[in-house]
Amino acid sequence: MYPSRFRYEAPRSLEEAIRLLHEGGDEAKIMAGGQSLVPLMKLRFASPELIVDINNVPGLDYHRADPDGTLRVGALCRHADLERSDLLKQAQPTMAAAAPLIADPLVRNRGTLVGSLCHADPQGDWASVVVALGGSVVARGPGGRRAIPAAEFVTGPFENALAHDEIAVEAVIPAPVGTRSGGYLKLERRVGDFATVGVAVALETSDGSVTRAGIALTGVGGSTIAATQAAAALMGGPLTPESIERAAEAAAEAAQPRSDHRGSAEYKRHMVRTFVVRLLSRDGASVGKAA
Amino acid sequence: MTALDEIKIGGLGASRKRVEDSRFIRGRGNYTDDIVLPGMLHMEILRSPLAHARIVSIDTSKAWQIPGVHLVLTGEMMATRNLAWMPTLSYDTQAVLATDKVRFQGQEVACVIADDPYIAKDACEAIEVEYEPLPVIVNPEQALAEAAPIIRDDKTGTTSNVIFNWEVGDAAGTESAFARADKISRLRLHYPRSHPSPIECCGSIADFNRATSKLTVYMTTQAPHIIRAAVALVAELPEHMIRIVSPDIGGGFGNKVPVYPGYVCSILASILLERPVKWIEDKTGNLISTGFARDIYLDGELALREDGKILAVRMHVDSDHGAFFSDAQPSKFKIGLLHSTFACYDVPVGHITARGTYTNKAPGGVAYRCSFRVTEAMFFQERMIHQAAIDLGMDAAEFRRINLVPDDAFPYRTPFGFLTDSGQYGKCLDVGLKAIGYEDFRKQQAQAKANGRLLGLGISTMTEPLGAGNSREYDILGIKMFDSAELKIHMTGKALLRTGSKSQGQGHETTWAQIVAHELGIPAEDVVVEEGDTDTAPFGMGTYASRSTPVAGAAVAMVSRKIRAKARKLAAHLLEVSEEDLEWELGRFYVRGAADRGVTITECALAAYTNMPDGMEPGLENTAYYDPPNLTWPFAVYIVTVEVDPATGVWDVLNMVAVDDCGVRINPMIVEGQIMGGLTEAYAMANMQFITFDAEGNCVGANYMDYLLPTAWETPGYELHSEVVTPSPHHPIGAKGIGECAAVGGPAAFVNAVMDAITDTGVRNIDMPLLPDRVWEAITKRRDVSGAPPVRTD
Numbered sequence A: 001m002y003p004s005r006f007r008y009e010a011p012r013s014l015e016e017a018i019r020l021l022h023e024g025g026d027e028a029k030i031m032a033g034g035q036s037l038v039p040l041m042k043l044r045f046a047s048p049e050l051i052v053d054i055n056n057v058p059g060l061d062y063h064r065a066d067p068d069g070t071l072r073v074g075a076l077c078r079h080a081d082l083e084r085s086d087l088l089k090q091a092q093p094t095m096a097a098a099a100p101l102i103a104d105p106l107v108r109n110r111g112t113l114v115g116s117l118c119h120a121d122p123q124g125d126w127a128s129v130v131v132a133l134g135g136s137v138v139a140r141g142p143g144g145r146r147a148i149p150a151a152e153f154v155t156g157p158f159e160n161a162l163a164h165d166e167i168a169v170e171a172v173i174p175a176p177v178g179t180r181s182g183g184y185l186k187l188e189r190r191v192g193d194f195a196t197v198g199v200a201v202a203l204e205t206s207d208g209s210v211t212r213a214g215i216a217l218t219g220v221g222g223s224t225i226a227a228t229q230a231a232a233a234l235m236g237g238p239l240t241p242e243s244i245e246r247a248a249e250a251a252a253e254a255a256q257p258r259s260d261h262r263g264s265a266e267y268k269r270h271m272v273r274t275f276v277v278r279l280l281s282r283d284g285a286s287v288g289k290a291a
Numbered sequence B: 001m002t003a004l005d006e007i008k009i010g011g012l013g014a015s016r017k018r019v020e021d022s023r024f025i026r027g028r029g030n031y032t033d034d035i036v037l038p039g040m041l042h043m044e045i046l047r048s049p050l051a052h053a054r055i056v057s058i059d060t061s062k063a064w065q066i067p068g069v070h071l072v073l074t075g076e077m078m079a080t081r082n083l084a085w086m087p088t089l090s091y092d093t094q095a096v097l098a099t100d101k102v103r104f105q106g107q108e109v110a111c112v113i114a115d116d117p118y119i120a121k122d123a124c125e126a127i128e129v130e131y132e133p134l135p136v137i138v139n140p141e142q143a144l145a146e147a148a149p150i151i152r153d154d155k156t157g158t159t160s161n162v163i164f165n166w167e168v169g170d171a172a173g174t175e176s177a178f179a180r181a182d183k184i185s186r187l188r189l190h191y192p193r194s195h196p197s198p199i200e201c202c203g204s205i206a207d208f209n210r211a212t213s214k215l216t217v218y219m220t221t222q223a224p225h226i227i228r229a230a231v232a233l234v235a236e237l238p239e240h241m242i243r244i245v246s247p248d249i250g251g252g253f254g255n256k257v258p259v260y261p262g263y264v265c266s267i268l269a270s271i272l273l274e275r276p277v278k279w280i281e282d283k284t285g286n287l288i289s290t291g292f293a294r295d296i297y298l299d300g301e302l303a304l305r306e307d308g309k310i311l312a313v314r315m316h317v318d319s320d321h322g323a324f325f326s327d328a329q330p331s332k333f334k335i336g337l338l339h340s341t342f343a344c345y346d347v348p349v350g351h352i353t354a355r356g357t358y359t360n361k362a363p364g365g366v367a368y369r370c371s372f373r374v375t376e377a378m379f380f381q382e383r384m385i386h387q388a389a390i391d392l393g394m395d396a397a398e399f400r401r402i403n404l405v406p407d408d409a410f411p412y413r414t415p416f417g418f419l420t421d422s423g424q425y426g427k428c429l430d431v432g433l434k435a436i437g438y439e440d441f442r443k444q445q446a447q448a449k450a451n452g453r454l455l456g457l458g459i460s461t462m463t464e465p466l467g468a469g470n471s472r473e474y475d476i477l478g479i480k481m482f483d484s485a486e487l488k489i490h491m492t493g494k495a496l497l498r499t500g501s502k503s504q505g506q507g508h509e510t511t512w513a514q515i516v517a518h519e520l521g522i523p524a525e526d527v528v529v530e531e532g533d534t535d536t537a538p539f540g541m542g543t544y545a546s547r548s549t550p551v552a553g554a555a556v557a558m559v560s561r562k563i564r565a566k567a568r569k570l571a572a573h574l575l576e577v578s579e580e581d582l583e584w585e586l587g588r589f590y591v592r593g594a595a596d597r598g599v600t601i602t603e604c605a606l607a608a609y610t611n612m613p614d615g616m617e618p619g620l621e622n623t624a625y626y627d628p629p630n631l632t633w634p635f636a637v638y639i640v641t642v643e644v645d646p647a648t649g650v651w652d653v654l655n656m657v658a659v660d661d662c663g664v665r666i667n668p669m670i671v672e673g674q675i676m677g678g679l680t681e682a683y684a685m686a687n688m689q690f691i692t693f694d695a696e697g698n699c700v701g702a703n704y705m706d707y708l709l710p711t712a713w714e715t716p717g718y719e720l721h722s723e724v725v726t727p728s729p730h731h732p733i734g735a736k737g738i739g740e741c742a743a744v745g746g747p748a749a750f751v752n753a754v755m756d757a758i759t760d761t762g763v764r765n766i767d768m769p770l771l772p773d774r775v776w777e778a779i780t781k782r783r784d785v786s787g788a789p790p791v792r793t794d
Ligand SMILES: Cc1cc2nc3c(=O)[nH]c(=O)nc-3n(C[C@H](O)[C@H](O)[C@H](O)COP(=O)(O)OP(=O)(O)OC[C@H]3O[C@@H](n4cnc5c(N)ncnc54)[C@H](O)[C@@H]3O)c2cc1C
Pocket: A029, A030, A031, A032, A033, A034, A035, A036, A037, A038, A039, A075, A101, A102, A103, A104, A107, A110, A111, A112, A113, A114, A115, A116, A117, A118, A119, A121, A123, A124, A125, A126, A162, A166, A167, A168, A169, A192, A193, A194, A195
């Protein structure tokens, strides 16, 4: 597997990286963990002329919470950092559930959350998680910084909202207002497999009532699907078997799966429904065994 | 003088650590791709993106213009040298580089030889091929259809896509047994296409030296001598001017038996350019173009008596061979040893018909970790047995017990003419059932059912023919399937052993030395083992079909005995007694009745060079060729318990027990490693692994994201049992071979376990792999789930 010829730059500052991108035009690509980009280049599905490797740019490998609880994940924070993070375990149940399900340990040592969002693979797990949490991506370009809501950041399969000379510098998960709960379930054929079906659920509750709900789906459409109707079905009251059932149905309806060698469309839809029920039932103390 | 401790010297039964591992795990192996020769060029292959298309034109002019390109080969150029097509091991022909049509996706169309592989790849992309697409056939049903396009229109007079029709057994006798049956149990299924997928892909470095006229090829082959013969015949080079070297091999599993176009092209390129040419296949190339395995459909029936006795077996199989019939199998039977099916059961009569078809898929049905089609034979058998027990309303273990060949029946003639050598089948089954806690599990299963949980238990019992083979029934292009060993004892008692087999990870460097230690008392660590260089190794047929221990291993024992016979003469000379007065104990001759008067094998070795009797040839070296009198027949019982999640179709293995009776175990640790590896491959087949195609003939499974190898993470644990040992009555040390049993017998155990868990649905079959969606479909729709049609995409 031999990629096409490319130029390689490893700048030491964001400014320089942005300048290289700006000069490189459409043929320049950022490389973070390289776990999606390098395989594509080896298969010659991607043949960028310029690789801007940002691994030498200092200060991007963080993930930290602001005093108010807003979580910031830097562009070089690896999946493995998040998998091992106590911060996530304490405050981010959906993310903590997803991190160990991404790829395999080797890939997790290199790949990044921000890179995964930028890559916008419909089977990428992080996009669903961040969309369910109502997160956003902070981009920097020659014109300065801007924040893009995650739900708008992914614009299609393998397409994102960045201009060619913008770098995604961090992902931001807003602080919760109520008590945060949620999870991520993924059907994979073996460790390291992309999701046949993945479901992210993120809830906030106050006084037993759902005050914020996010549900997003992996692998069952042309890109990450925000199941907004499903989330809406949970709002404003406690979780009940009925509201869970309504949410599960709405999520299954929002899915647009295709039949392929991983399973029939019907099965994938069924799995979305099953996962939503399982995630919510496990979650809501008020709910009996609905799964 | 106390006798040597056989275990301490690393003889029979010693679990010595594998000597080859110290270099393998330190990254110091020497694989084909590690070899760098001065002036070496690199070759890349351009493959067809289409499964069936006429080639309108190939324009290579842009490729030639790229700096660093030395040669661009096309089918047309090969044809001028009569090399566009080559013979296959199954007496068909296969395209080296396509001339008229491409017949499967990934077929070799052209290749480029350049200064480095990057340039070669760039140049491949610069080749312009115009294709005219043709209708595509991806399964036998389509191949047999009335108006099906003829795939092999290159062969004059071909009017259909049928390769062969073959039958074995007694049709009339079987028919009458079915007429008498109380019950007939039927099963239809598909054993999906899989790929041996060794981690190291195929490759070669051809080095033609104009000065000496000698061609040296370093390559990934499991059978170097066969390749030498094939190169001599195909390339019309004198055989003594060809040297094939098979260095360390990173897994073979049958994939590295055939001759591939890449080998041929690199050889021709080296001859034309007079420089070494390296070709290293990439993973996708390996998965989409080299020898696949299985892809065969069963229509099976058992005639049963109410009391559980099997009266007869009838099978029809349709096998899908891809575009060229290049099955790498040496038996005289078109469908390999498929008719070894039901060998462990006392079945009076049977009849099998087999039909092979061409399709627009990659060629090369190889024996992936089995003797030719034995995996299919035993899978069909054990799935049919499972279903027959259900149809009779009988316990699956009891049904087997009624029908297994009893201990006193050996040698036993199977309904299809094989002669099984020995076994204690009932005892193995007992050990397995006890280990899994059979009765208890059945109770748990019933309780779980009451709570809506699905537990299942699957059994697979089987014997298989190993060690191709005896020369009556096996040959490769006429060459008999014997094997060889050459042993040189140096004057200090150290030894060099060479065999005609070729390890790909099996541990021959360790095991063969142990046989020498057992036979001669020379410590295993004093024996170095070499294989794979045709200029030095004795002629042999290579390693596959679990044949190394049964055949080459036997040759090692026999050559050691020849050495011992000469050493006896030397000992008699040294001790000044007659040979008849000598007794042998491990590593030493002594005078009968005077145990302290003796000489060691080392002393004999020294004498062979320094003090031989008058008239004796100096030296202590010999060679043995071994043609086994029969195949060896190990027996195995695999039992799996699973839990199936009815809401998702996901199933998990709870326990797995393996009872293997492979005769005498030379190195028990290596044997266990082989069993664990085989079980893991069996699990992969049952759970996740298949190569499939969409309706256009695009291969789904062309990389490791879609063709799944299980990792340590999901692989279940195994409990291995070795307490039953039935030595082979005809193998010199009683060993039977173990490389493949678990991969052969394992898949049915997993599938039977899942089917057992969902018996109540009435579903008779789910085709492998038992992906969650298929299991879910079976449970919710209560219908059989076939994996056979082209993959659905909507
Ligand atoms: C074997 C294997 C299994 C995998 N399994 C899974 C899985 O189960 N689930 C899953 O979600 N993912 C999986 N992945 C993908 C993995 O998670 C990647 O790490 C991730 O998708 C991309 O992150 P990266 O940092 O490696 O990005 P890279 O590969 O470096 O880049 C990916 C793309 O994003 C762009 N990019 C990256 N960072 C930035 C940035 N800061 N600003 C702008 N553009 C940027 C690049 O230009 C490129 O186009 C798997 C990968 C492999 C190799």
